[in-house]
Amino acid sequence: MGKVIYGLLSLAAVGTGAFIAGRHVWLQGLPADEVPSCGPGLDYMMDILPMQDVVAMVLTGSGECANIDFSLLGLSLPAWTLIGFAILAIAPLRMLLMKSRG
Template structure:
């Protein structure tokens, strides 16, 4: 029954994914400004991936054309995959912290002061900030829950594509 929804209402599925992303972004803003947690460079990259998924799925839900939603859905799938990769890397760093934890520069400091060819490896190397677990829910850190959310979004998008292909 749930899989039939992917076939009969693909625009609603895309809109639901977009709304979930907006809710997650709002929760992230609450954690930052309400609770006082400072995001690490990898958290910022995950936010941008979440914004990408929200934007692409939102645009895909606006039009009724099959190609329109599929194109934006593919971009959303790529953004979700990238977000899952970054969240998995951060989770791995949290479980296996480096021997020497250095508190590196913040995300914007890296991008402003270094060329991208040097800043991007610095972001994914992770700093002491990226290995810290400041908030948990049911035993999982923010990075763990972000990974699960990105994987669920990617699976929903893949199910949407598969059901749309078999409906033809």
């Protein structure tokens, strides 16, 4: 039972990271005229807003999120992060599949 709980919690954490990275990749792929407007900086928001509001504002995206500041082999850092989360998902998925077989 512990392996199932650990596998599900791990998968939830990896899924959250993959969702955020995927959203960032999506923002970077938008045409310039469709990118959401820029908001205040993260440090400023964390100083004045409750954490729940900060997370909501970060997930709605802002204009500077669409800038590609770094790329490696033609992929942006959020794209590489998304690939990393996909690789990390293998371990909890394997754990859950082995538990369901055994």
